[in-house]
Amino acid sequence: MVSINDMMCKGCGYCIKFCPKHILEMGKERSEKGHFYPVMTNKDACISCAICALMCPEGAIEVSSDKA
């Protein structure tokens, strides 16, 4: 499962760009911090590769093995 912490995200878009499955996109709502943040469009297609987390400057993404 991929979890994105919107309080840490700054909306740079790196996770979206590097996700090999192209299942992240920029959401339409701003976080409390004022940044747009990514949302997942297709949970089932996620392969838990954790590339999104690897490329996130803020460490805002965590990937765990449990399904959600």
Add this chain to the structure above:
Amino acid sequence: MAEYKRPSSLMPMATGYCPGCMHALATRLVADVIDELQQADNAINVVSVGCSALNLYSWKGDVIGSAHGRAPAVATGIKRCLPDRLVFTYQGDGDLAAIGLAEIMSAANRGENFTVIFANNQTYGMTGGQMAPTTLIGQKTTTTRFGRDAQTTGYPLKMCELISVLEAPVFVARYALNSVKGVQDAKKGIKKAFEMQMAGKGFTFIELLTNCPTNWGMNPLDTLEYMNTNTIPYFKPGIYKDKEAEA
């Protein structure tokens, strides 16, 4: 399947960096490796002066500041007194290659047993985007408004190349943080440098090619491509010296 957990050396909060700033990414990578090596309680982060130093606010472990360019001298003292601690400096290109050039060359030449993490974003980020010694030819900054001209300011300093010709350093390598492969390699390089330090091998130097979206005047995603076309062709990633491999 892979898992990823936020590293324990980082506070549970956003960094002080601009969106997409690779100082944040570089800091996180260092923290990732420190966790992998189980050194969170043993590491000492010697920060420099510049945006580079902003990582001290999110660093949970031990941090010490230093005067501009003098992080290698501070790290020398700490490591000589506390040889069992994992000691690294985190320095920007203005700090390391301009005001601190004598300091870094001397520490490298003495073969001090600590690791340098050198974040090269080709500008003085903190002070408003002035030219650094590493600014590329033709690059526009607030002090090179028509692009850096080699006639008046010389050429961008290649620190890995310079340091690798010294006798003492044991591992010298450069990585670019604008791709998955670059980041994966950087993590391996940082790990190798830390392991060599822990084995008492000597001076290790990791240059990370980073960005400064704010002063480059670009959105973060555009800096990725800019680095491919401009930064990487001049500052070539690779391992410049590896005494373990030579042995």
